[in-house]
Structure formats: C-alpha cells, structure tokens
Amino acid sequence: MQLFNSRALLVAALLGSAAIAPAALAQDFDPNATIRIGSLYEPQNLDNTAGAGQGINEAFNGNVYEALFQLTDAGTVEPKLVESYEASEDGLTYTFKLKPGVTFHSGDPLTAADVKYSIERVTAEASKSSRKRSLSTITGIETPDDQTVVIKLSARSISLPYNLSYVWIVNDKATDITATEDGTGPYTLSEWRRGSALALARNDKYWGTAPTNGEVIYTYFTDATALNNALLTNAVDVVTSVQSPDSLAQFTGNPAYTVTEGASTTKEILAYNDRVAPFDNVKVRKALARATDKAKLLNSIWGDYGTLIGSIVPPTDPWYVDLTGVDPYDVESAKALLAEAGYADGFEFTLDTPDYDPHPIVAQFLQAEYAKVGVKVNINIITANEWYTKIYQEKNFQATLQEHVNHRDIVFYGNPDFYWGYNNPEVVKLIADAEAAPTEADQVAKLTEANKIIAEDAASNWLYLYPQIVVSAANVTGYPVNGLNSQFFAYGIKKAQ
Amino acid sequence: MVLFILLRLLPGDPANALLGVGATAQQIEAARAQVGSDQPIWMQFLTFIGNLARFDLGASFVSKAGVLEEIGNRMSVTLPLTILGFLVAIVIAVPLGIVAAVKSDKWYGAAISVVSQLGIAIPVFWLGILIVTVFAINLRIFPSGGFPLKGWANFGEAATAMVLPVLTVALVIAASLLRYVRSATQDVIGSDFIRTARALGSSFPEALVRHGIRNGAVPVISILGIELATTFLGAVVVEKVFALPGLGSMLLLAIQQRDYPNVQGVLFISTLLVLLIGFAADLLQRLIDPRLRGRIHS
Numbered sequence: 001m002q003l004f005n006s007r008a009l010l011v012a013a014l015l016g017s018a019a020i021a022p023a024a025l026a027q028d029f030d031p032n033a034t035i036r037i038g039s040l041y042e043p044q045n046l047d048n049t050a051g052a053g054q055g056i057n058e059a060f061n062g063n064v065y066e067a068l069f070q071l072t073d074a075g076t077v078e079p080k081l082v083e084s085y086e087a088s089e090d091g092l093t094y095t096f097k098l099k100p101g102v103t104f105h106s107g108d109p110l111t112a113a114d115v116k117y118s119i120e121r122v123t124a125e126a127s128k129s130s131r132k133r134s135l136s137t138i139t140g141i142e143t144p145d146d147q148t149v150v151i152k153l154s155a156r157s158i159s160l161p162y163n164l165s166y167v168w169i170v171n172d173k174a175t176d177i178t179a180t181e182d183g184t185g186p187y188t189l190s191e192w193r194r195g196s197a198l199a200l201a202r203n204d205k206y207w208g209t210a211p212t213n214g215e216v217i218y219t220y221f222t223d224a225t226a227l228n229n230a231l232l233t234n235a236v237d238v239v240t241s242v243q244s245p246d247s248l249a250q251f252t253g254n255p256a257y258t259v260t261e262g263a264s265t266t267k268e269i270l271a272y273n274d275r276v277a278p279f280d281n282v283k284v285r286k287a288l289a290r291a292t293d294k295a296k297l298l299n300s301i302w303g304d305y306g307t308l309i310g311s312i313v314p315p316t317d318p319w320y321v322d323l324t325g326v327d328p329y330d331v332e333s334a335k336a337l338l339a340e341a342g343y344a345d346g347f348e349f350t351l352d353t354p355d356y357d358p359h360p361i362v363a364q365f366l367q368a369e370y371a372k373v374g375v376k377v378n379i380n381i382i383t384a385n386e387w388y389t390k391i392y393q394e395k396n397f398q399a400t401l402q403e404h405v406n407h408r409d410i411v412f413y414g415n416p417d418f419y420w421g422y423n424n425p426e427v428v429k430l431i432a433d434a435e436a437a438p439t440e441a442d443q444v445a446k447l448t449e450a451n452k453i454i455a456e457d458a459a460s461n462w463l464y465l466y467p468q469i470v471v472s473a474a475n476v477t478g479y480p481v482n483g484l485n486s487q488f489f490a491y492g493i494k495k496a497q
Numbered sequence: 498m499v500l501f502i503l504l505r506l507l508p509g510d511p512a513n514a515l516l517g518v519g520a521t522a523q524q525i526e527a528a529r530a531q532v533g534s535d536q537p538i539w540m541q542f543l544t545f546i547g548n549l550a551r552f553d554l555g556a557s558f559v560s561k562a563g564v565l566e567e568i569g570n571r572m573s574v575t576l577p578l579t580i581l582g583f584l585v586a587i588v589i590a591v592p593l594g595i596v597a598a599v600k601s602d603k604w605y606g607a608a609i610s611v612v613s614q615l616g617i618a619i620p621v622f623w624l625g626i627l628i629v630t631v632f633a634i635n636l637r638i639f640p641s642g643g644f645p646l647k648g649w650a651n652f653g654e655a656a657t658a659m660v661l662p663v664l665t666v667a668l669v670i671a672a673s674l675l676r677y678v679r680s681a682t683q684d685v686i687g688s689d690f691i692r693t694a695r696a697l698g699s700s701f702p703e704a705l706v707r708h709g710i711r712n713g714a715v716p717v718i719s720i721l722g723i724e725l726a727t728t729f730l731g732a733v734v735v736e737k738v739f740a741l742p743g744l745g746s747m748l749l750l751a752i753q754q755r756d757y758p759n760v761q762g763v764l765f766i767s768t769l770l771v772l773l774i775g776f777a778a779d780l781l782q783r784l785i786d787p788r789l790r791g792r793i794h795s
C-alpha cells in the first residue's frame with residue numbers, strides 16, 4: 001500500500017544548500033562509520049515492482065539500485081546511469097547513451113539489454129509498480145548497441161526522464177530479486193532479517209563517488225515510541241520520518257540532536273465521491289470546504305509544523321499557486337451555499353475513515369465542524385485493506401479520508417475513473433495536453449490552469465500538507481531532509497569521529 | 498477449517514497488499530490470480546489441506562518467503578522470550594505466593610497481594626514503556642529495543658536485547674500466577690491432610706513442603722499451561738514495544754495484509770504448540786499426583 005502510508009513523498013522545500021543538513025567539516029568524519037537509520041517502513045520484499053511498499057524505496061533507491069535518471073532530494077531530475085540523451089523533434093523518440101564502465105554488484109557490466117529488461121519489468125503485465133501507468137506511452141525499446149537505448153513513444157511525454165527515475169536498472173541475468181539484489185549502486189545488501197533490520201555494505205567497486213561511510217543499517221520499528229527511544233538511547237543515529245509530533249519535544253532544544261523540517265508532498269484529503277449526491281453539487285463541496293477551520297485542525301495535529309493548502313498541489317511543484325483564499329473558513333457563507341444548493345436543513349453522510357492516525361482524529365474534528373452548519377457526519381472506521389477494496393476498487397462510498405503521498409498527483413484529477421470520480425472535461429484535456437506539451441513552460445502553464453479549476457470546483461477538501469521531519473544525533477550529517485519519493489540516500493551521510 | 502473460512506470472510510483481498518493507487522483492473526486481476534484469491538473458497542481449502550499434509554505451509558503472498566522458514570526465524574525470538582519470561586515468573590511468583598498465603602496476617606503478606614493485584618491491572622504496553630524509561634533511557638543499562646541482525650549468532654547482544662522484554666513478560670505473568678499460587682496454598686493450608694500431618698508430629702513448614710507443595714501444584718500447573726499458551730501470541734504487545742521480530746508481530750502484520758499463508762502458518766504452528774503444552778502439563782500433573790495416574794488404569 002505504498003501510496004497510502006503516511007511517509008511523505010517529497011519535493012525539496014528549499015532548493016540548494018538550505019535544504020541540506022549542515023555538512024560536516026572536511027575530514028573530521030569517520031569514513032568507515034556504521035550509520036544506523038531508524039524507520040517505520042520495513043520493506044515487505046526487495047522488489048519495487050512486486051508490492052514491497054515504500055520501505056524498499058527508502059532503503060534501495062540510489063543506494064543499491066540506480067535508475068537512468070535520479071530524482072534528487074532537491075526535487076530536480078538529473079542523469080544517473082545516462083551519459084547523454086536527446087529527443088527527436090516530434091518528441092516520440094528518445095536516444096540514451098549509457099555511462100561507460102558501470103558494473104553490477106555481481107560483476108557483470110551494464111548494457112543496453114539490462115535497461116530494456118528493467119523498463120519492461122515495470123511495464124509488464126504482472127508488474128505491480130505504481131508507475132506502470134505513467135510509462136504506458138512506451139511502444140518499443142531498441143538496443144542498437146551495448147551503450148545505446150532508443151525508446152519509442154506513442155505520444156509526447158514530457159515527464160519521461162522523471163518517470164524513468166522510478167525504474168531501477170536491474171541485471172537482466174538476476175534471479176529472485178524479491179529476496180536478493182543485483183544493482184549498480186554504491187552499496188550492496190549484506191544482511192536482511194525480516195521484521196527487524198536490513199544492512200547495506202559499501203560497494204568498493206562502485207563506478208561513481210564512494211560513500212562517506214562504510215555501512216548502513218536500517219532498523220525497523222512498528223511503534224513510534226520504540227523508535228524514539230532507540231534514538232534517545234543512541235541505538236539509531238537518524239530517524240527518517242517522525243510521525244508523532246508530541247515526541248519532538250524530547251529532541252528540539254537538546255544539543256545532542258538535530259531536528260530538520262523539510263518539504264512534504266503528503267496531503268491529508270477529505271475526498272468526496274463526486275459522482276453521488278450531494279457531492280455532485282459543487283456548492284455543497286464548497287460549503288464544506290468553507291465550514292472547515294483547517295488552521296485549527298493542522299495546529300491540533302501537528303502544532304507549529306505542516307502547511308495549509310488550497311488544492312492538491314504543494315508549494316514545491318512548479319504549477320503551485322496559493323489557492324487557500326478560494327474557499328476560506330467562513331461558517332456563514334457555508335450555510336448560505338448549502339441553502340442555495342437546497343440543503344438549508346443540512347444533510348447526513350457517511351465518512352469512511354481509515355483506522356490509523358491521523359484519520360480518526362481528523363474525522364472527529366470534521367464531525368464537530370460540520371455539525372455547526374447542520375451537516376451530520378457518521379464516522380465509519382475501516383482498515384487500510386478495506387479502504388482499498390470498498391473505496392479504491394468498488395468506489396462504493398460517500399466521502400473518505402486519505403493521505404496522498406504521491407508526487408505530482410494533480411494528474412489524478414484528469415482521470416474521471418479515479419476513485420473520487422471528479423470529471424471536468426476541461427481539466428481532463430488540460431492535464432492530457434500538459435503531458436504532451438513540447439516545452440516545460442507550456443506544461444507548467446497548463447497544469448497551473450488545471451490547478452486553479454480544481455480549486456474553484458472544490459473537487460476535494462484538501463485539509464493540510466504534512467511536515468517532513470527528520471531527527472538525528474548531532475554528530476551525524478549529510479542525510480536527505482526531504483526524502484522525495486520516500487528515498488533516503490545514505491551515501492552522503494557522515495558521522496563525526 | 499473454521500480458521501480458514503473466517504479469514505476469508507474478512508473484507509479485503511490479499512491482492513490489495515501488493516498494489517497501490519494507480520493499479521488498473523488488469524493488475525488487480527493478475528494479482529488475485531497470483532495469490533489464488535480468485536479461486537472459489539473450497540478450492541483454496543483443498544489446496545491448503547493438500548499442502549499441509551506434506552507439511553508445506555507455502556510461501557507468503559507479500560514477501561514471497563517460505564512460511565515455515567520465516568516462522569523458524571521468528572521462533573528464535575519468541576520461544577526464548579516466552580520460556581525465559583515464564584521461568585522468571587515462576588521464580589518470582591511461587592515463593593511470593595506461598596509467603597502471601599502463609600503470612601497473610603502479616604503486613605508483607607498483604608503487601609504482596611496488593612502489589613500483584615496492581616500488576617494485573619497494569620496494561621502490558623504501559624509496563625513495557627515504564628521499564629524502558631527506567632532501565633534503558635534513564636539508567637542506560639540495557640538497550641531500549643531491537644534485536645541484532647545476526648540473531649543468536651551474536652549471542653551477547655541478543656542476550657542483552659532479551660533482558661527487558663523477558664522482565665516485562667515475567668512481571669505480567671508473575672502477577673496473575675501469584676494469585677493462583679496464593680489461593681492454592683490457602684486451600685492446602687486449610688486442608689485435612691496438613692492438619693493430619695501436623696497431628697502426626699510434623700512442623701508446619703515441614704508439612705507444607707512435604708505435602709502442601711505437591712497438592713497445591715496440581716491446579717497451578719493447569720493454569721501455567723494455559724498462561725504459557727496464551728503468552729506465545731500474547732507477547733505481540735511486548736514485541737511491539739521492544740521492536741522484536743517475533744511470531745506475534747508476524748501474525749499481526751499478516752492479518753493486516755490478508756497474507757493468508759502467513760496467518761495460517763502461524764496459527765497452525767501455535768495451535769500445535771498449545772496442544773503440546775497442554776499435553777506436557779497433563780503429564781506433569783500425573784507425575785505429581787499419583788491419583789491422576791491411577792485413572793489411566795481404571
């Protein structure tokens with residue numbers, strides 16, 4: 001259930017140095033240090049196309065496996081295993097030259113055939129990759145020589161390099177990559193104990209810059225308090241994503257720890273089923289948006305952390321505009337809108353609420369808020385698995401709460417078959433056109449317009465943007481603070497001597 | 498069989514655990530075919546029973562790892578945790594329980610009863626957190642949680658990792674066990690055979706040791722059997738608080754993910770264990786009480 005976990009998929013908040021944890025002074029770090037990373041997201045297996053969950057991206061992306069492109073912690077897409085590339089004039093043919101001298105952990109050299117195999121693994125019928133759909137414009141992959149890959153598309157796809165950053169390049173001779181690995185990254189998998197920990201050892205034959213540490217151990221916890229205790233007792237050096245704001249008090253203001261707040265793309269959303277009454281009525285949706293005191297909600301859950309948003313687009317996406325003023329908190333105008341929509345006496349609806357934090361608390365908050373405008377909320381608690389069946393697959397619901405961690409997920413409003421059933425032909429067209437745009441400026445212009453329309457339509461009720469908080473021991477530096485796409489690059493982490 | 502059907506009556510599909518937002522209808526169907534959840538229930542059941550007969554518990558839907566192998570791995574944490582916790586509990590509860598019964602008129606006898614009553618009322622996770630706060634965070638004597646990557650191959654580290662969890666399990670069991678020991682002892686003290694033994698010239702402690710313990714032990718052992726059995730899976734809370742990769746946490750995760758092979762595997766093995774424990778408790782009772790032995794022949 002990768003996309004529903006509360007771990008943020010992030011873009012950089014602050015581009016450049018401000019987004020990076022303070023760097024250690026030169027040479028005062030231990031080049032063979034063991035970095036112990038505490039996390040709540042244990043991978044279920046080791047293959048990111050086989051339902052391994054977000055934990056595998058955290059442990060393996062950029063560390064064990066690499067892609068043609070890399071989504072950096074600052075949110076930019078940069079060539080990784082690609083030396084150079086060019087697109088044809090019509091944008092339908094991309095030619096990639098691979099970096100020379102790259103080898104897999106097994107010793108085999110990286111060839112074009114491995115790249116073709118790896119992309120086809122994601123687009124394959126049996127693949128469970130969430131990125132499969134975004135690569136659906138690929139019609140063919142050719143390998144004219146060992147260092148060249150040619151990708152043919154059925155339509156322009158401006159996000160191709162970005163989408164390829166999700167595709168691990170795996171040795172085409174590798175077998176059983178659900179339990180072993182054969183990547184090109186700076187670390188190899190040395191040990192994995194299910195339910196407990198996963199260790200990566202430095203790959204001394206790495207083709208690129210060597211890591212600044214000797215070994216990385218990801219230790220997994222199911223209980224946030226146990227994770228914080230591990231940090232307090234020096235059992236772990238860094239916690240990838242703090243999920244309990246209450247616990248931060250133990251670390252802020254304590255010189256032994258560093259607390260960083262990066263940018264997140266995880267949104268808490270009250271998603272209506274826009275197909276069914278009364279939520280097929282835009283006035284009703286706007287009324288509920290105006291009846292929600294989002295500032296109070298965010299504060300009660302995250303204190304001073306987190307950000308208010310007026311649509312699904314976080315401030316770090318290029319197509320962001322501040323839309324928090326479209327439907328500001330205003331109980332009187334909410335009542336007026338309900339009356340106009342024919343619900344002067346209010347109505348009643350069932351809110352399907354996932355059983356884990358923060359959804360039950362958010363549901364109770366909304367229940368109290370909407371009672372003020374005469375709307376009665378019946379809270380129905382369900383498990384994550386039921387959510388998937390009842391809401392995502394069967395679309396059998398009135399309204400639900402969900403955290404959406406996806407990066408660039410405005411595109412879901414361009415798909416009328418998506419679970420929330422928002423269907424505005426203008427938005428559908430804008431989003432499709434944006435992907436086929438010849439230039440990035442054009443793409444940004446179209447998505448910005450789509451963004452404004454969904455906000456005006458109050459397509460969903462975007463409650464707030466989660467914060468992304470990393471806490472570390474003060475002697476550990478160089479870790480990613482935004483953790484975009486759940487990634488946690490370990491190769492730059494330094495531990496003071 | 499009941500287990501098998503109940504599991505499948507739960508809403509949700511194991512295929513869901515494998516997929517995320519963005520999955521197409523074909524992907525969902527493919528995933529269901531892969532885990533077999535598209536087959537009729539009776540078909541799934543026959544496959545399961547067939548494999549069980551060969552002691553093949555299958556592989557997890559989610560991790561693809563062999564269920565039996567994974568259970569073995571988890572047992573290396575859960576077995577020591579439960580058994581050591583149990584032994585420590587007995588060491589604590591039996592003497593204290595006897596003292597509480599024999600000296601119930603003294604202040605310390607009463608104090609023991611009160612403290613054990615408190616122990617029963619305290620939730621396990623709270624006790625665990627308390628123990629972590631005191632011994633790991635403040636005193637820094639033992640680690641707050643986790644288990645070494647290499648398991649028992651790294652014996653020293655594994656042993657230290659077990660201390661606080663074992664203590665937590667032990668205190669929880671000891672609290673309830675103590676009450677049984679106390680009431681069993683009280684029954685024994687008031688019984689005819691102790692009075693007779695004393696009339697025949699034994700001192701009270703001598704009568705208690707020679708006749709009392711043996712008699713009091715019989716009901717306590719049946720309670721022990723039941724407690725031990727529930728602790729195997731009940732240790733899940735302790736596993737969570739101390740981040741231990743045990744059987745309980747495996748079961749919990751498997752249920753959340755509708756990972757049927759793992760759920761069935763864990764329940765099958767733990768049922769076997771419970772039966773074995775029950776059997777062992779029975780044997781032990783017969784060993785202690787000759788009257789029960791006699792029943793076999795009659």
